Amino acid sequence: MLQTNLKHIESASDHQKILEENENVMICCGRMGPMCLPVYDIMEEFEPLYSHVKFYDMDFDIPDARVIRNAPECRGFMGLPFTVYYKNGKIVKATSSIQNEQQVRAILDSEFGNI
Amino acid sequence: MLQPETINKTNHYDAIIIGAGPAGLTAGIYLSRARARTLILNEGVVGGQMVLTHEIANYPGVEKTGGYQLSNIMKKQARSFGCEIRANIRISELHLEGDIKQVILSDGNAYTGNAVILAPGGRPRTMGADGESTFKGRGISYCATCDGDFFTGKEIVVVGGGNSALEEAVSLTKYVTKVTIVHQFDHFQAYQHAIDEAQSNPKIHFILNSTISAFHGSESLTSVDIQNLKTGEIREFKTDGAFIFIGYLPNTEFLAKIIELNEKGEIIVNGDMETSVRGVLAAGDCIAKRYRQVTTAIGDGTIAALSALNHLHQIKTRKSI
Numbered sequence: 001m002l003q004t005n006l007k008h009i010e011s012a013s014d015h016q017k018i019l020e021e022n023e024n025v026m027i028c029c030g031r032m033g034p035m036c037l038p039v040y041d042i043m044e045e046f047e048p049l050y051s052h053v054k055f056y057d058m059d060f061d062i063p064d065a066r067v068i069r070n071a072p073e074c075r076g077f078m079g080l081p082f083t084v085y086y087k088n089g090k091i092v093k094a095t096s097s098i099q100n101e102q103q104v105r106a107i108l109d110s111e112f113g114n115i
Numbered sequence: 116m117l118q119p120e121t122i123n124k125t126n127h128y129d130a131i132i133i134g135a136g137p138a139g140l141t142a143g144i145y146l147s148r149a150r151a152r153t154l155i156l157n158e159g160v161v162g163g164q165m166v167l168t169h170e171i172a173n174y175p176g177v178e179k180t181g182g183y184q185l186s187n188i189m190k191k192q193a194r195s196f197g198c199e200i201r202a203n204i205r206i207s208e209l210h211l212e213g214d215i216k217q218v219i220l221s222d223g224n225a226y227t228g229n230a231v232i233l234a235p236g237g238r239p240r241t242m243g244a245d246g247e248s249t250f251k252g253r254g255i256s257y258c259a260t261c262d263g264d265f266f267t268g269k270e271i272v273v274v275g276g277g278n279s280a281l282e283e284a285v286s287l288t289k290y291v292t293k294v295t296i297v298h299q300f301d302h303f304q305a306y307q308h309a310i311d312e313a314q315s316n317p318k319i320h321f322i323l324n325s326t327i328s329a330f331h332g333s334e335s336l337t338s339v340d341i342q343n344l345k346t347g348e349i350r351e352f353k354t355d356g357a358f359i360f361i362g363y364l365p366n367t368e369f370l371a372k373i374i375e376l377n378e379k380g381e382i383i384v385n386g387d388m389e390t391s392v393r394g395v396l397a398a399g400d401c402i403a404k405r406y407r408q409v410t411t412a413i414g415d416g417t418i419a420a421l422s423a424l425n426h427l428h429q430i431k432t433r434k435s436i
């Protein structure tokens with residue numbers, strides 16, 4: 001499990017349930033590595049601000065993380081973390097490697113609406 | 116110039132520190148421990164470049180630690196003395212003249228302080244070549260420890276000729292079958308042991324006097340254009356990945372025209388870490404100096420904090436006369 005203050009997704013069924021129950025979901029799938037930590041940090045900052053979005057992380061190395069690792073939208077990704085944004089259960093945006101606050105904010109605003 | 120009567124007391128600090136890398140956090144520890152009301156404002160993740168460091172083995176007193184762990188301890192230590200830290204902020208205006216300095220953030224919050232310590236550090240230099248932003252995370256990486264295993268069994272290029280490029284190229288040979296180092300000169304700017312280790316590694320090859328002028332691919336990177344800087348000739352070179360280690364740029368663009376910078380954009384300071392503006396100190400990788408390490412950043416941060424305390428004392432003494 002990742003040592004972040006975000007809620008963790010620990011299995012493919014968890015992942016499925018979260019997507020069924022929530023309209024807007026952002027999941028950062030990574031490790032406790034230098035390119036991933038800044039993204040978790042940004043998500044922790046945004047969590048209280050974007051109340052209409054659910055924020056989760058998922059350990060890249062657990063077998064069930066294949067739901068993200070093997071997503072067609074992540075094909076060609078070669079940099080951690082893989083960050084995916086879902087609307088009504090469908091991936092609307094996916095990014096590879098570190099992103100800064102402005103980049104994450106721009107996606108949240110355009111895909112899920114401003115705060 | 117701000118006047119004392121315009122100060123909002125809740126948003127006023129003795130010292131404001133810009134940047135929460137090792138330099139800024141150290142200054143925060145010293146100032147808040149000396150009971151100066153201190154605020155650290157940080158644009159990115161607390162810990163700065165330290166967080167990018169998988170393992171720090173040269174921090175005296177600690178045999179080996181992760182950069183993330185070390186920065187978390189520094190953050191806790193600063194907070195335990197009362198230092199306030201705001202992360203993921205953006206500074207939109209900075210007024211440093213006079214006894215009362217003001218920092219305005221993009222969210223509209225404004226803070227004042229009697230001293231400011233600038234510790235915004237640096238960031239990896241990018242190449243600016245065609246296709247670089249398109250293939251970032253899709254074959255182009257700036258961190259070997261993060262992304263090395265995606266390239267297991269593949270062939271990659273490493274761009275750069277300094278210590279980081281050569282050391283990271285060697286570490287990447289754990290995963291890849293072949294590393295081609297592309298470097299703009301015919302010699303390296305690195306320690307001899309790093310050069311020897313790279314040159315004696317059978318998986319490492321060199322293309323010198325050359326640079327990458329473009330990155331190509333579809334879903335991910337498949338080739339690069341390598342330009343010979345002597346002849347100008349460009350040829351396509353098939354590769355699965357490119358790791359770029361071509362040095363660092365100081366994060367000082369927002370300070371241009373506000374304080375004195377040198378031609379590289381580094382902040383000019385004296386031995387007490389004082390800048391060209393009174394009451395404004397600077398510390399860490401952003402200042403004009405030769406060696407950039409966690410230990411040198413914390414040394415600078417200590418001196419800047421002590422100089423700031425001296426400045427605060429002078430302001431108080433002046434007022435009481």
Ligand SMILES: Cc1cc2nc3c(=O)[nH]c(=O)nc-3n(C[C@H](O)[C@H](O)[C@H](O)COP(=O)(O)OP(=O)(O)OC[C@H]3O[C@@H](n4cnc5c(N)ncnc54)[C@H](O)[C@@H]3O)c2cc1C
Nearest residue numbers: 134136137138158159163164235236237399400407408409
């Ligand atoms: C891959 C890598 C490996 C390294 N390995 C080692 C090692 O093993 N040992 C060692 O001693 N050193 C190592 N270093 C060097 C060391 O990390 C740096 O020298 C040190 O972190 C510099 O500290 P700093 O506080 O000056 O700046 P930084 O660590 O760069 O921190 C600056 C902070 O300021 C923030 N900031 C920037 N602009 C603004 C702004 N406008 N407003 C507010 N905040 C801002 C940044 O987001 C950042 O959080 C390594 C560096 C890298 C990149």
